[in-house]
Amino acid sequence: MLVGDTPAGYGLVSRLFHWLMALAIVAMFGLGLWMVDLDYYSPYYHSAPDLHKSVGILLLIALALRFGWRLANVRPDDTDLSTFERTAARITHWGFYPLLLALMVSGYLISTADGRPIEVFGWFSVPSPGENKGLEDVAGTVHTILAYLVILLATVHAGAALKHHIVDRKRTLTRMWSGPSET
8 A cells, every 4th residue: 555646646645634634624514504503502502613623723734734745745647637627626626725724714713813722622722813802703704605615616626526437437536545556
């Protein structure tokens, strides 16, 4: 099992980053939609946002590590794609990084606008830059818009991968699922 990426496909580290982050981001979107409707008397009123914040910070760390890993590895060959598909794939892949970063920073700003740090599962704290009344409203609007954009981009990304796999019969999805062959 190859750890790093090769021209033939994605190694184990890239595939784990991809699938674990995809699963976590979709779950975070669902959790976010659910928790905004909780009322004060719900037993999840505090625990759901705490979970959302903690996972968000871990995703921010994973995003930084994934970006570094992506820069340090070769890009798998995509010459089986048309020029349009290659360009669209690169824009989409590279577009995820700033979009996710902005989403996570806006979440951080919502959570720390009252001056309190974010407690990450009781393991460590992420300090607040200081109290900033009213910032949570603006950051909240930005966070919501970005969350929907991330899900929209992920849906387009998944649809394109399925199209390549089912219609075009290309190995694009297989390379991200099982990685390159070692032969």
